[in-house]
Amino acid sequence: MRLLILLGLIYTSLWSSRLDDEIRFNIGNESTKIKSLYAMNGNRPLWVGHAKNFNQFLEILHNPYFNYKNKLFKQDTIDQYSYLLHNDMNPDDNVQDLYKLEIALTSSYIDLANFIVKSDVNWDSVRNKLHELKETKDIKANWEMVKKRVPSVSELFNAITSQDIATFYKSLTPLKKRHQFLINSLERYQNMYDVKKVRYGKDLKVGDSHPRIVNIKKRLAISGDFPYQESYNDMFGERLKSAMIQYKTRFNLEQNGVIDKVMIYYLNKPINLLIKDIITNLDKLKVFPNKFPSEVVIVNIPEFRMNYYKDSYPVLSMNAVVGRDVRPTPIFSSNMTYLVLNPTWNIPENLVRRDLIDTLEKNPDYMKEHHIHAYRGWGKNSKEIKNFTAAKLLPYREGGTIPYRFVQSPGDDNALGRVKFMFPNKYSVYLHDTDNKDLLTRRYRVYSSGCMRLHHPMEFLEALKPRLGSAAKRVDKYLASKKTKHLRFNRKLPVQTVYFTVFGRNGQTYFRKDIYGYDKFVREATPNNGLEVETFTPPPEVEKFDDSDGILF
Numbered sequence: 157m158r159l160l161i162l163l164g165l166i167y168t169s170l171w172s173s174r175l176d177d178e179i180r181f182n183i184g185n186e187s188t189k190i191k192s193l194y195a196m197n198g199n200r201p202l203w204v205g206h207a208k209n210f211n212q213f214l215e216i217l218h219n220p221y222f223n224y225k226n227k228l229f230k231q232d233t234i235d236q237y238s239y240l241l242h243n244d245m246n247p248d249d250n251v252q253d254l255y256k257l258e259i260a261l262t263s264s265y266i267d268l269a270n271f272i273v274k275s276d277v278n279w280d281s282v283r284n285k286l287h288e289l290k291e292t293k294d295i296k297a298n299w300e301m302v303k304k305r306v307p308s309v310s311e312l313f314n315a316i317t318s319q320d321i322a323t324f325y326k327s328l329t330p331l332k333k334r335h336q337f338l339i340n341s342l343e344r345y346q347n348m349y350d351v352k353k354v355r356y357g358k359d360l361k362v363g364d365s366h367p368r369i370v371n372i373k374k375r376l377a378i379s380g381d382f383p384y385q386e387s388y389n390d391m392f393g394e395r396l397k398s399a400m401i402q403y404k405t406r407f408n409l410e411q412n413g414v415i416d417k418v419m420i421y422y423l424n425k426p427i428n429l430l431i432k433d434i435i436t437n438l439d440k441l442k443v444f445p446n447k448f449p450s451e452v453v454i455v456n457i458p459e460f461r462m463n464y465y466k467d468s469y470p471v472l473s474m475n476a477v478v479g480r481d482v483r484p485t486p487i488f489s490s491n492m493t494y495l496v497l498n499p500t501w502n503i504p505e506n507l508v509r510r511d512l513i514d515t516l517e518k519n520p521d522y523m524k525e526h527h528i529h530a531y532r533g534w535g536k537n538s539k540e541i542k543n544f545t546a547a548k549l550l551p552y553r554e555g556g557t558i559p560y561r562f563v564q565s566p567g568d569d570n571a572l573g574r575v576k577f578m579f580p581n582k583y584s585v586y587l588h589d590t591d592n593k594d595l596l597t598r599r600y601r602v603y604s605s606g607c608m609r610l611h612h613p614m615e616f617l618e619a620l621k622p623r624l625g626s627a628a629k630r631v632d633k634y635l636a637s638k639k640t641k642h643l644r645f646n647r648k649l650p651v652q653t654v655y656f657t658v659f660g661r662n663g664q665t666y667f668r669k670d671i672y673g674y675d676k677f678v679r680e681a682t683p684n685n686g687l688e689v690e691t692f693t694p695p696p697e698v699e700k701f702d703d704s705d706g707i708l709f
Contacts, residue, residue, distance in 0.1 A: 174251045175201055175204065175251055175254055175255065175258070176199060176200050176201070178251045178252065178254070178255040179194055179199045179200070179201070179255060179258065180199045182255060183199060186259060187263075189266055189309055189312075190259065190262050190263060190266070192309040193262060193266075193309055193312060193313055194262075196309065196310075196313045197313070201254075201258055202258065202261070202262055202316055203257070203258055203261040203262070204241070204254055204257065204258055206319075208319050209316055209319055209321060210241075210261070212319075212321055212322060213261065213264075213265060213321055214234070216268070216321060216322055216325060217229060217231060217234075217264065217268065220339055220342065220343060221329075221335075221336070221339050222268060222271075222272055222325050222329075223268060223271070224339060224342060224435060224438055225271075225275075225276070225435060227267075227271065227276065229263075229264040229267050229268055229271075230260040230261070230263050230264040230267070231264070233256065233257070233260035234257065234260050234261060234264065237253050237254070237256055237257035237260070238257065240253055240254060240257065241257075265312070265316075265321075266312065268325070269306065269307050269312060269324075269325065269328060270306045270307075272325055272328045272329055273304050273305075273306050273307070273328050273442065274304065274306065274442050275438075275439040275442045275682075276682055276683060277439050277442070277678055277681050277682045278681040278682070279301055279442075279443060279681070281677075281680075281681035282299075282301075282674075282677045282678055282681045283299075283301070285677040285680070285681070286298075286299055286674075286677065293482070294482075295481075295482055295483070295484065296483075296484075297484050297672065297674075298484075298486035298487065298488065298583060299443075299486070299487040299488075299655070299674070300486070300487060300488040300489070301443035302443050302444055302445055303443075304330075304442070304446075307324075307328065311324070329446075330441045330442055330444060330445070330446045330447075331441050331444060331445075331446065331447065331448070332447075334441060334656075334659070334660075335438065335441055337659075337660040337665075338434055338437055338438050338441075338658065338660075339438070341434050341658070341660070341665040342431065342434045342435065342438070344380070344665070345427055345430055345431050345434065345665075346431060348378050348379070348427050351375065351378055351427055352371065352374075352375070353424045354368070354371050354372055354375050354420050354423050354424060355368055355371070356417055356420055359414040359415065359416045359417075360372075360392055360414060360415040361392060361413060361414045361415075362392050362393070362394070362396075362397050362413075363392060364391075364392040365390050365391050365392070366390055366392075367390055368390075369388075369389075369390045369391065369392055369396070370388045370389070370390050372396070372415060372423070373385075373388040373396060373399075374388060375423050376396075376399045376400075376403060376423075379403070380664070381399040381402050381403045381406075382395070382396065382399040383395070392415075400415055400419070402664070403419065403422075403423075404419060405666075406664055406665065406666045406667060407422050407666075407667050408599055408600075408666075408667075408668055408669070409422065409599075410599065430667065432679070433657060433658050433667060433675070434658050434665075436657075436658075436675045436678050436679055437656055437657060437658040437659075437675075439678055439682065440655065440656065440675075440678060444652075444654065445489070445652075448465075448468075448650075448652060449650045450465070450466070450467050450468045451465060451466050451467070451649065451650070452464075452465050452649070452650040452651070452652055453465075453492065453587075453649060453650070453651045453652070454651075454652050454653075454654060455476055455478070455485075455587075455608050455651075455652075455653045455654070456653075456654050456655070456656050456659065457478045457479075457484075457485050457487070457653060457654065457655050457671070457672070458655060458656065458657045458668040458669060458670065458671050458672075459656070459659065459666075459668055460475060460476055460477065460478055460600070460601035460602070461473065461474070461475060461476055462474055462475075462476045462587070462608065462610060462616075464616065464619060471619065472615060472616060472619050474610055474611045474612045474615070474616070475596045475597070475601060475610075475611040476587075476596075476601065476608045476609060476610055476611065477590070477595050477596055477601040477602070477603050477604050477608065477609040478601060478602055478604060478608055479602065479604050479605060479606040479607070480602050480603060480604065480605070481602060481671055481672055481673075483604070483605045483606050484606065484672045485585065485604070485606050485607075485608060485653060486581075486583045486585060486606065486653065487653050487654065487655050488581060488583070488652075488653060489650065489651065489652045489653075490579040490580065490581045490650075490651050491579055491580075491648040491649065491650055491651065492577055492578065492579040492587075492645065492648060492649040492650075492651050493578065493579065493580065493644065493645055493648050493649075494578050494642055494643060494644040494645055495575060495576065495577045495578060495617070495620070495642075495643055495645075496575065496576050496578060496640065496641070496642050496643075497574065497575055497631065497634045497635055497640070497641040497642075497643065498566035498567075498574060498575075498634070498635065498637070498638055498639055498640050498641060499566060499570065499572045499574075499575070499576045499588070499640060500563050500564060500565060500566055500570070500640055501563065501564040501570055501571050501572050502561065502562070502563055503528070503562040503563070503564065504584060504605075505557075505558050506605075507605055508549065508558055508560075508562060509549075509552065509553065509558070512549070512562065513546055513549045513550070513553055516544075516545065516546035516549070517546045520545060520546070523544060523562075526564060526569060527564055527565040527567060527569065527570075528562055528563070528564045528565075529562070529563050529564075529565065530544040530560050530561070530562055531560065531561040531562075531563065532559060532560060532561075533559065533561065534561050538561065541560070544560075548560065566638055566639070566640055567638065568591060569591050570591060571590065571591060572588045572589060572590070573588060573589020573590045573591055573609075573613060574589050574613070574614075574635060575588065575589050575613050575614070575617055575635075576588035576589070577613075577616070577620075579649075579651045583606065584606075585606045585607045585608070586607055586608075587607070587608050587609075587610055587613075587616075587651075588607060588608075588609060588610065588613065589609070589610065589613040589614075590609040590610075592609075593611070595609070596609065596610075596611040597611075600669075600671075602671055608653075617631065620645070620649070623645040623646055623647060623649065624643050624645065624646070625646050627643050631643075655672070655674055656668075657669070657670050657675055
């Protein structure tokens, strides 16, 4: 970007008063916020004659950290009239054009601030699309988006008068570390030039020698998975094996020890689609809190993973099973306040209607085999119904309040396992153990009805013992008793579920499938974004969720 000679401009009282007059005469035609900004400045220029702010703002406008979509924000008008700012300009001849420049700069300044806070996504449209899923597909999709206010006139004005616009804009940026990582990833992928497609062929493994290996190494070097070299041989050695494992891990592909057609398919995925994924995830930051607590449990749904942070550092990480696409895990925040050892499971009415009726019709002994008891009503003295049959539930298959309560007894076959971690919320979801550990080793862990099952819940329980006070030393005794025990925390623990399909791990950029289609909704609610590029559809081997290989990446 060219440096302007504004620093040498002498802002004389003669033409400054002319520009002031021009502002006073025309400002009534501008937006309320623009009028208010100039009113706070006595209807005098905010940019013309103020070299530091002018040059700083133009640099910011071209900085992807702030303007990661390279939006225009009146840059055409600014470029059209910036030539006027030089030492020999004649203010008498150019006051009207200087006014246009002033207003374009102020409008751009406000628009960029709003973009940093909200992006250009129509979030109401995204909410409507989520709501429509209930009507069209009977899917309850809940995403508690954080609504943020745009900067006030006073905040905008103070940033100008302090001559530190960059610091002001940075203060508006949400989740700064995650934002910075995504910006770095965006720049890296935008600078991937000359990405040639890799030819398909036979599967390749360690020890193979084949001309295709040369191009595979070149492609992996471009994405940073293989070391860059001046030349590459055609041997499949240990270094290429490590690069293959890393690449497959980044894209959640099957670790089968070979470079197969699925991996080649992903290597040939257009870079512009990966760029769009990164941009969509930058947009999504806008509807999460600007900062997560330093101690927090975060479940990233598309990653199928739970992370426990202390002092903003992950101290525990494990696989998690999340809700199926037709029963998605809600995106929200809450506070964990207690846990339950040897829990019973009160089967929710929607699961009784959706699952239990059909299951009992197929297997009348299912409840007995899985230690599920039926009661009439919800009172403490409600009586158990022996030999419960599906016939009693048939009138409620399509609707109506089911008058029965179904409870699974504690035990190793309990669906909640041996412990559940409770953070009260209106969705009745929580973190818990499971009796089916096999699902936690699969690549696509989308099997629950909304709750989140943990791979190593006892490790998590151990990490939470400091919150249990004196009861911590009796946990093993309580577990061995096989009796249900509630243990309250002495301080709450924030919990946040998120939906990030692009994220960082060990300095690498990871990409995950848009399992609920929410990224698609975000792109569709964005002007000129996500609708004009070639669509990439994963092959059947990648598309399916219910993979049976049991590979843990």
